[in-house]
Amino acid sequence: MSTSLSLEGKRGIVLGIANRHSIAYGIAEVLSEQxxxxxxxxxxxxxxxxxxxxxxxxxxxxxxxxxxxKPDELE
Known part of the structure; x- marks a missing residue:
């Protein structure tokens, strides 16, 4: 994938990964690649x-x- 998007120095949290077919995993892959x-x-x-x-x-x-x-896990 060729893109000019750079997320160097940025931080993020990804919730909802269940397996390698999860949309959340696909998003995490792109974020990591960038x-x-x-x-x-x-x-x-x-x-x-x-x-x-x-x-x-x-x-x-x-x-x-x-x-x-579980509210305590959100903190």
Missing amino acids: GAELCITYLNEKSKPFVASLAEKLTTKLFLPCDVS
Whole structure:
């Protein structure tokens, strides 16, 4: 993909990655390719192993649990 968009020095958080076919993963890939530093979240321990391998491919700085139905995880 050729584009003049540069996200060097920018940071972002991506929620909702379930697997490599997720729209959220596609977005994360493009953000990472354009130089953004990403935080990737996973819903629960069951989903963690599936998302962890994808987060490693994206070389994310933070990999954290985030269930938006739990207020303490949003902080």
